[in-house]
Amino acid sequence: MQKRQFFVLGAIGLLVSGLTGCNKSGGDTILIGEFASLTGKEATFGISSHEGTILAVKEINAAGGVLGKQLELKTEDDQSKAGEPANVVNKLISKDGVVAILGEVASSRSLEAAPICQQNGVPMISPASTNPKVTETGDHIFRVCFIDPFQGTVMANFATKTLNAKKVAVFTDVKSDYSKGLAKFFKEGIAKAGGQVVAELDFNGGDKDFKAQLTAIKTAGPDAVFIPAYYTDVALICIQAKQLGISIPFLGGDGWESPTLIEIGKDAVEGHYFSTHYSADAGTPNVQNFVDSYKKEYQGKVPDAMAALGYDSAMFLADAIKRANSTEPGKIREALAATKEFEGVTGKMAINAQRDAVKSAVILQVKGGKFTFVETVNP
Amino acid sequence: MDWFLQQLINGLALGAIYALIALGYTMVYGVLRFINFAHSDVLMLGAYSAYFLAPAVEKVAPLPSVTGAVIVVLLSAIICAGIGMLIEFLAYRPLRSRPKLTVLITAIGVSLFIEYTCQHKAVFGADTKPFPRLLGESDLHLGGLVIGSNDLLVLGVTVLLLAGLWFIVQRTKIGTAMRAVSFNQQAAALMGININRIISFTFGLGSALAAIAGILYAIKAPGIDPLMGVQPGLRAFVAAVLGGIGNLPGAALGGLLLGLLETFAGGTPGLSNYRDGIAFAILILILLFKPAGLLGKATVEKV
Numbered sequence: 056m057q058k059r060q061f062f063v064l065g066a067i068g069l070l071v072s073g074l075t076g077c078n079k080s081g082g083d084t085i086l087i088g089e090f091a092s093l094t095g096k097e098a099t100f101g102i103s104s105h106e107g108t109i110l111a112v113k114e115i116n117a118a119g120g121v122l123g124k125q126l127e128l129k130t131e132d133d134q135s136k137a138g139e140p141a142n143v144v145n146k147l148i149s150k151d152g153v154v155a156i157l158g159e160v161a162s163s164r165s166l167e168a169a170p171i172c173q174q175n176g177v178p179m180i181s182p183a184s185t186n187p188k189v190t191e192t193g194d195h196i197f198r199v200c201f202i203d204p205f206q207g208t209v210m211a212n213f214a215t216k217t218l219n220a221k222k223v224a225v226f227t228d229v230k231s232d233y234s235k236g237l238a239k240f241f242k243e244g245i246a247k248a249g250g251q252v253v254a255e256l257d258f259n260g261g262d263k264d265f266k267a268q269l270t271a272i273k274t275a276g277p278d279a280v281f282i283p284a285y286y287t288d289v290a291l292i293c294i295q296a297k298q299l300g301i302s303i304p305f306l307g308g309d310g311w312e313s314p315t316l317i318e319i320g321k322d323a324v325e326g327h328y329f330s331t332h333y334s335a336d337a338g339t340p341n342v343q344n345f346v347d348s349y350k351k352e353y354q355g356k357v358p359d360a361m362a363a364l365g366y367d368s369a370m371f372l373a374d375a376i377k378r379a380n381s382t383e384p385g386k387i388r389e390a391l392a393a394t395k396e397f398e399g400v401t402g403k404m405a406i407n408a409q410r411d412a413v414k415s416a417v418i419l420q421v422k423g424g425k426f427t428f429v430e431t432v433n434p
Numbered sequence: 435m436d437w438f439l440q441q442l443i444n445g446l447a448l449g450a451i452y453a454l455i456a457l458g459y460t461m462v463y464g465v466l467r468f469i470n471f472a473h474s475d476v477l478m479l480g481a482y483s484a485y486f487l488a489p490a491v492e493k494v495a496p497l498p499s500v501t502g503a504v505i506v507v508l509l510s511a512i513i514c515a516g517i518g519m520l521i522e523f524l525a526y527r528p529l530r531s532r533p534k535l536t537v538l539i540t541a542i543g544v545s546l547f548i549e550y551t552c553q554h555k556a557v558f559g560a561d562t563k564p565f566p567r568l569l570g571e572s573d574l575h576l577g578g579l580v581i582g583s584n585d586l587l588v589l590g591v592t593v594l595l596l597a598g599l600w601f602i603v604q605r606t607k608i609g610t611a612m613r614a615v616s617f618n619q620q621a622a623a624l625m626g627i628n629i630n631r632i633i634s635f636t637f638g639l640g641s642a643l644a645a646i647a648g649i650l651y652a653i654k655a656p657g658i659d660p661l662m663g664v665q666p667g668l669r670a671f672v673a674a675v676l677g678g679i680g681n682l683p684g685a686a687l688g689g690l691l692l693g694l695l696e697t698f699a700g701g702t703p704g705l706s707n708y709r710d711g712i713a714f715a716i717l718i719l720i721l722l723f724k725p726a727g728l729l730g731k732a733t734v735e736k737v
Contacts, residue, residue, distance in 0.1 A: 095553070096659070098561040256700075257706045258700075263654070264448050267444055271701040298573055300573075319564040
């Protein structure tokens with residue numbers, strides 16, 4: 056019985072690999088790879104960007120595809136785990152033969168996949184990894200989001216100018232490249248704006264007890280605290296800070312944006328601010344169309360920034376393939392690098408010499424259990 | 435001064451949780467002489483039991499309330515006691531006559547099996563879920579100091595359970611049997627003790643403790659995920675060793691010490707990065723100079 060099952064599975068495996076192998080040499084579809092955190096700690100980000108990507112591919116195919124061919128998306132789950140992106144990206148490139156790769160949201164995992172894409176000469180487009188190191192890996196790595204030096208500076212300016220905070224504390228997740236990068240640029244921004252960092256503390260992502268560090272922050276007496284971390288940790292930090300009687304504004308980056316932040320944090324996250332890529336209530340027709348079709352596709356769910364970026368990354372790639380007039384990875388890379396103006400739902404962007412997108416950021420505040428738009432900041 | 439006192443409170447609250455989890459580790463070790471690594475996963479299952487039970491219990495008793503919370507905790511403890519006994523029956527009992535190392539490796543296997551099964555979409559999924567509010571919360575303010583009601587609750591429950599366990603082990607018939615089994619299984623069997631029943635009971639009791647600890651942990655930090663047991667489980671294991679494994683008051687002492695160490699290291703700017711490193715370095719130092727742990731008696735292991 057078992058032997059037969061193995062045999063059948065093996066046969067299916069061979070068939071599938073044989074079929075997808077055909078795509079490499081043309082056929083009537085263009086195979087695109089995607090790797091995302093569909094399960095695990097950052098699953099809400101991964102799923103959002105994945106849904107956005109699928110929507111984009113669907114719309115492109117409905118409109119006739121690219122170069123007369125349909126796009127085919129091959130998605131792999133890296134389970135939000137270190138080590139896994141290398142496996143799945145290797146598989147996408149060498150076994151499936153994809154022409155380009157979309158992913159990942161988390162900087163740590165993009166950094167793991169980037170060298171593999173670079174070595175294999177396959178262009179990679181990260182939808183939302185903001186750590187500058189991601190595109191520094193090589194000339195095949197792109198992103199459709201802004202980078203942490205910009206996001207860090209935006210929040211530093213917001214803290215010092217809008218909130219009038221002269222003394223700030225920084226609370227960093229030492230396990231995350233995203234968090235460390237963002238903290239660094241925030242501190243630089245604060246120094247430039249004439250503010251002062253009065254306390255710097257660290258935690259490990261996944262910790263459940265933050266009271267030790269929060270007590271130290273409270274003792275230092277800052278006017279605001281910057282927490283560049285992901286939403287699951289941030290929610291617990293806010294709850295424990297509230298218990299300790301810390302009632303100053305907390306600030307963060309795009310890692311905060313998930314409905315889970317409010318579900319867990321409830322009233323403890325109320326009033327805090329974070330920067331992100333786009334706001335669903337920005338009101339431009341481009342955004343409105345996207346929000347409508349996303350809602351139709353996913354049972355009325357309002358798309359978050361990750362969904363918008365996932366959508367943009369696929370659209371951006373399709374646009375480049377069109378302009379390259381070829382599915383050769385090298386030519387796609389040239390076209391991506393030459394992008395001067397691309398109108399995405401997350402705003403107008405140009406690709407600069409470092410292959411980063413130059414575009415605006417928005418600041419949202421948690422208000423009445425919702426993320427509400429505060430302001431748009433241009434680069 | 436405020437900083438110091440507040441950290442003392444934080445450390446005791448964190449340590450009480452570790453102590454509570456360590457009680458379960460140390461009790462199973464006391465009877466069976468092996469570390470049940472699946473203990474930390476039963477803790478997670480306890481929190482998830484409460485997560486799924488809470489909406490059902492809410493129809494009978496309002497939540498948050500003391501009655502509701504007690505019902506949820508009792509039901510979860512019973513479920514987890516059953517799971518603990520099942521784990522023992524399926525995974526450990528067939529190996530009882532094998533070398534201890536085999537059982538230890540199986541325990542690690544069981545732990546990983548539970549963690550990764552529960553992360554699957556069809557079971558709990560890997561994402562963090564908001565833990566329902568079981569008890570009302572209020573914070574005690576003493577000048578600049580804050581003592582959370584949850585922290586007092588954990589401390590109180592730990593003391594109560596420690597006393598209860600001590601009573602069961604030292605003063606009841608089944609406790610005497612447990613001690614006899616731990617002393618010499620063959621001899622105890624010859625004296626007419628049903629070994630299987632005693633070991634089953636020990637696992638059930640240990641797992642019920644884990645469930646209670648899991649729920650208290652989730653009340654303190656209301657986001658639960660299938661890997662939530664790993665970190666406190668490791669700490670509690672270390673705490674049990676620190677206090678002298680197999681020794682109930684030792685486990686409590688070890689837990690409190692570890693919580694305090696971690697808190698003072700974590701609350702010092704510049705050191706917070708090395709929070710775990712410092713706590714574990716001190717553990718190694720203590721064990722170097724007092725290998726049996728703080729309250730343990732040095733004995734010769736029969737291998």
